[in-house]
Amino acid sequence: MTRQDSSYQTDALIAEDIDAYLAQHQHKSLLRFITCGSVDDGKSTLIGRLLYDSKMIFEDQLAALEADSRRVGTQGQNIDFALLVDGLAAEREQGITIDVAYRFFSTEKRKFIVADTPGHEQYTRNMVTGASTADLAVILIDARKGVLTQTRRHSYLAHLIGVRHLVLAVNKMDLVGYDQATYDAIVADYRAFADSIGIARFVPMPISGFMGDNITTRSANTPWYDGPTLIAHLETVEVDQDATAAQPFRMPVQWVNRPNLDFRGFAGLIAAGTVKPGDPVRLLPSGKTSTIARIVTMDGDLEQAVAGQSVTLTLADEVDCSRGDVIAAAAAPPQAADQFEATIVWMAEEAMLPGRSYWLKLATQTVTAQVQAPKYQINVNSMEKLAAKTLELNAIGVANLSTDKPLVYEPYADDRAGLNKTLGGFILIDKITNATVAAGMIHFALRRAENVHWQAMDVARERRSALKNQKPAVVWLTGLSGAGKSTIANLVDRKLTRMNRHSFLLDGDNVRHGLNRDLGFTDADRVENIRRVGEVARLMADSGLIVLTAFISPFRAEREMVRKMMADGEFIEVHIDTTLADAEARDVKGLYAKARAGQLKNFTGIDSPYEAPATPEIRIDTSAMTADAAADLIVEHLLALER
Structure with a gap:
């Protein structure tokens, strides 16, 4: 055998070893888990330790990490493991975790995706994001502090979202001298809380992410602990990843796949169950039924598809189905x-x-x-x-x-x-x-x-408006208190009546004497005030009326809500635009003065915001137009809609 032949044989053996390693790695099970708890419990340090111990750090990363650690003044070791995870500059500067940091690592037995979630209360929403896809949660507790409010909050949220595998990692045991009594007291305290919220089982363990105690190897510092190391537990915990496959079939439709006139399929991610060609299915919410004709993928048709797969389904019948619909097992639909x-x-x-x-x-x-x-x-x-x-x-x-x-x-x-x-x-x-x-x-x-069901009416809204010989509309006047909304709306009502139009005026103050007399002026009450008025205005428009409303209605969201209640083109937003100074000058009721004196709370323009319309149908500047001219402008707009 020549030297060249020997070299080729060696390269082939190396390639075989690499292929075998990759094949073994590809078929490892995957565990998604999060670390959570209170501020400075050591979550980032723990993940950094796991990455380091699993040899997931390149040499250049390690060199940079050592330099960063020296810069921030890490004591007692060369590496600050938290810097591996705290990737944002703001996180490194403040020494806290702000965003959810996802990291991948693997061992000989399993692959892992870990989410480091913030401990600060204002970032709890980020923790919910991380927990939404997790199979397991590592709840960290600083051994010096014990169970804190944020510990309870994160535990409750993890349990609420459905994380059923919990590890109670009592961290920083090195700072309490590895005292068993301290550890036992924390576990007992947490167990009482866990029982109260329905957490049936959790695995407690004493660790030190900084020193490496009970992370990958058993620590001699805790001879009284006979449980598994953290990594051993993560490698062996049984996560029922096939649970969704046993449920009835469900697939929310992501989009309708129509590349040509000869093919129409419905693409999506199977959320639960299995499906095969010939299976009867029901489409929701319509309730129509059909059977599966084909299961189409980029690699060809499948004989069966299971939860977690993205596929395109074709149906045996031409049925109406679009994004947002759900294709489900006909015998057990949602x-x-x-x-x-x-x-x-x-x-x-x-x-x-x-x-x-x-x-x-x-x-x-x-x-x-x-x-x-x-x-x-x-x-x-x-x-x-x-x-x-x-x-x-x-x-x-x-x-x-x-x-x-x-x-x-x-x-x-x-x-x-x-x-x-x-x-x-x-x-x-x-x-x-x-x-x-x-x-x-x-x-x-x-x-x-x-x-409660919709009752079919024999007389359609179009017939009612035809009887009145007019096009129904809702003219929504909005603006600051004192802007002139009621004055202008009243003039419009009078002008329409003289033209034999059927109109009705809903005024903010008048409505609060009856329909909305139970509501105050908090932001929540203002929202409900406009919702009720919007529903009344819609009913009046259905009867064929031209409805005029004069309300401050300070929030864009509620005005948009009312717009969506109406048929297209029937909602006319009119911004009665005036400066705050002019509105105060016209304040015949003395409301601004009371608000300025602190006698009237939640007053729009003073201590409650007004969100001006971005693109109203009509904008009226009361500093440049009289009330009568403004009313004429609105009437002309309404008449133009009838042409």
């Missing part, structure tokens, strides 16, 4: 309803406004939802149910919500089917800012959603 009870975790800096319209996203469905005032808020320390009118940042409460159309759903926690994260968990999105403001878990549909 439910559809438009009113629910749910647990809500509020994530926004601004408090929840009951009655405000938000976007609700559940799987591939997006609907408009309104949340009612909470039934109660949960105290994470005592698990006491507290009365609440709203939910502040990081608050957890239970409330009813309603949607503008039926939502295909399943209870998030089902005793029969386990967790239904895909069709049971949702997020709420602010319609103005597009920011995610809350996460929620559906409990059940309200009985009223099943008992």
